[in-house]
Amino acid sequence: MNAIFTLLFLLSLLGIFIFVGHALINLIKKNPAKKTFKKAGISTAVCIASLVGFGFTMETINPESIELSIPDYRNEYDINTEIPFEVSVSPENADKISFEYISDNDALTFSDSGIQTGTKAGTYEIHIESGNIKSNTLSITVVDMAARKAEQEAEEHRVAEQESSKAAEEKRLAEEESSKAAEEKRLANEKSSKAAEEKRLAAEESSRVAEEKASKEAMERAAKEAEEKRLAEEKAVQEEAAKAIAQSQADTAQNNTPAPEPVNPPQNSAATPNPSDSGNGSNFNTYDNAAQQQTNASYVLNTNSHKIHYPTCRSVPKIAPQNYATSNSSVDELIAQGYSTCGNCFK
Secondary structure, three states: OHHHHHHHHHHHHHHHHHHHHHHHHHHHOOOOOHHHHHHHHHHHHHHHHHHHHHHHHOOOOOOOEEEEEOOOOOOOEEOOOEEOOEEEEEOOOOOOOOOEEEEOOOOOEEOOOOEEOOOOOEEEEEEEEEOOEEOOOEEEEEEOHHHHHHHHHHHHHHHHHHHHHHHHHHHHHHHHHHHHHHHHHHHHHHHHHHHHHHHHHHHHHHHHHHHHHHHHHHHHHHHHHHHHHHHHHHHHHHHHHHHHHHHHHHHHHHOOOOOOOOOOOOOOOOOOOOOOOOOOOOOEOOOOOHHHHOOOOOEEEEOOOOEEEOOOOOOHHHEOHHHEEEEOOOHHHHHHOOOEEOOOOOO
């Protein structure tokens, strides 16, 4: 039946063109064209009737499968973007009027030209349904590219600031480390200089002590030599005195005259020279009286040589009685009176 209506439609359509063209030619030739236009009208009516009949008798072909695809599919799409899509059906002449485009969110909209992503970012799934037939499902991720770029730029700026702060902190730490190293070097130099100075002072002190020791030893040797010389001279004087006494005794024996008795030194010490003896006399004589050491006084004085002795000094027994004296005054007071310390007992 559809073939009959299709044939009538094509023939009537052809008649319209023929009759309209013939009528126009008659009008140009100024011949009657009314009948020709009437025939053209009849052809038009037949064409319309054939179309109506075709519509009433046309069979609807339902799709067996639907395939939804997006050319140049991307993982992400920007907002407010149109995404072109393609639909493949089987059979190819299946009815597409009943297609229903479905999305799991109202953010996506469909048009004849494509899918509109809208202003809301997210991931959405779409498919097509026609009766009981359902197409494959596509996933579309919508992002705000401008916002993402701004976030990326902000993140890059933040990272750059962090890197700058980190670099500044590393520079500060490096400067602190350098200052610390310089300070440690300075302290090390100071310590080295101090050690060198202490070593120099120690060397000077050692040299001074050595010099003092050498000087003291030299003075002691000189004092010892002087004392030995003094003792030798005293011994020589004593020997001369002994010879003189022996000679005197010999002369006395020849003259039948008793020999003179020796004079004993004083047993008790005094603060001043013994008044019973007069004259300066010799510093040493033949006396060797250990009793002169038995005194409670602090010092023994030789008023002839003006020497200060300790009572235990070995020179005290040999002091002539007229030159013997004791004192409890201090050494400084005695030195102020013109005395000096003994080189033997005041070492």
